[in-house]
Amino acid sequence: MGGMDDIRNKASEYADKAKTARRQGSEQADEGMQRAGQEAPERSGGRVDEPAQRGQERARRMGEDSNDEPQDDWS
Numbered sequence: 378m379g380g381m382d383d384i385r386n387k388a389s390e391y392a393d394k395a396k397t398a399r400r401q402g403s404e405q406a407d408e409g410m411q412r413a414g415q416e417a418p419e420r421s422g423g424r425v426d427e428p429a430q431r432g433q434e435r436a437r438r439m440g441e442d443s444n445d446e447p448q449d450d451w452s
Contacts, residue, residue: 410436 414433418426 410433414429417429418424
Protein backbone atom coordinates (compact mmCIF):
# COMPACT_ATOMS: atom_id res chain seq x y z
CA MET A 378 0.00 0.00 0.00
CA GLY A 379 3.01 2.28 0.42
CA GLY A 380 3.24 2.64 -3.35
CA MET A 381 -0.31 3.95 -3.64
CA ASP A 382 0.31 6.43 -0.84
CA ASP A 383 3.41 7.68 -2.65
CA ILE A 384 1.46 8.11 -5.86
CA ARG A 385 -1.38 9.87 -4.04
CA ASN A 386 1.09 12.21 -2.30
CA LYS A 387 2.83 13.05 -5.59
CA ALA A 388 -0.51 13.69 -7.29
CA SER A 389 -1.53 15.99 -4.45
CA GLU A 390 1.79 17.82 -4.70
CA TYR A 391 1.33 18.35 -8.44
CA ALA A 392 -2.25 19.50 -7.91
CA ASP A 393 -1.03 22.12 -5.42
CA LYS A 394 1.59 23.31 -7.90
CA ALA A 395 -1.05 23.56 -10.63
CA LYS A 396 -3.34 25.61 -8.38
CA THR A 397 -0.50 27.99 -7.58
CA ALA A 398 0.38 28.40 -11.25
CA ARG A 399 -3.26 29.00 -12.15
CA ARG A 400 -3.61 31.66 -9.45
CA GLN A 401 -0.41 33.41 -10.54
CA GLY A 402 -1.47 33.31 -14.19
CA SER A 403 -4.82 34.79 -13.30
CA GLU A 404 -3.18 37.60 -11.33
CA GLN A 405 -0.84 38.37 -14.24
CA ALA A 406 -3.77 38.41 -16.66
CA ASP A 407 -5.66 40.83 -14.39
CA GLU A 408 -2.65 43.14 -14.17
CA GLY A 409 -2.16 43.07 -17.94
CA MET A 410 -5.82 43.78 -18.55
CA GLN A 411 -5.76 46.75 -16.19
CA ARG A 412 -2.59 48.12 -17.75
CA ALA A 413 -3.99 47.75 -21.25
CA GLY A 414 -7.22 49.43 -20.17
CA GLN A 415 -5.25 52.39 -18.90
CA GLU A 416 -2.72 52.68 -21.71
CA ALA A 417 -5.03 52.21 -24.69
CA PRO A 418 -7.02 55.41 -24.06
CA GLU A 419 -3.84 57.33 -23.25
CA ARG A 420 -2.06 56.22 -26.42
CA SER A 421 -5.10 56.81 -28.61
CA GLY A 422 -5.74 60.29 -27.29
CA GLY A 423 -9.00 59.18 -25.69
CA ARG A 424 -10.53 57.70 -28.86
CA VAL A 425 -10.92 54.24 -27.32
CA ASP A 426 -12.06 55.10 -23.80
CA GLU A 427 -15.46 53.47 -24.11
CA PRO A 428 -14.38 50.33 -26.01
CA ALA A 429 -11.49 49.83 -23.57
CA GLN A 430 -13.85 50.05 -20.60
CA ARG A 431 -16.30 47.62 -22.19
CA GLY A 432 -13.47 45.20 -22.95
CA GLN A 433 -12.21 45.36 -19.39
CA GLU A 434 -15.70 44.73 -18.05
CA ARG A 435 -16.24 41.73 -20.35
CA ALA A 436 -12.87 40.25 -19.46
CA ARG A 437 -13.56 40.76 -15.74
CA ARG A 438 -16.90 38.94 -16.06
CA MET A 439 -15.28 36.09 -17.98
CA GLY A 440 -12.65 35.82 -15.25
CA GLU A 441 -15.30 35.67 -12.56
CA ASP A 442 -17.00 32.81 -14.38
CA SER A 443 -13.75 30.83 -14.56
CA ASN A 444 -12.60 31.40 -10.98
CA ASP A 445 -14.24 28.22 -9.75
CA GLU A 446 -11.67 26.11 -8.00
CA PRO A 447 -11.05 22.73 -9.62
CA GLN A 448 -12.25 19.76 -7.63
CA ASP A 449 -9.71 17.58 -5.88
CA ASP A 450 -10.40 13.88 -6.30
CA TRP A 451 -7.12 12.57 -4.95
CA SER A 452 -8.49 10.84 -1.89
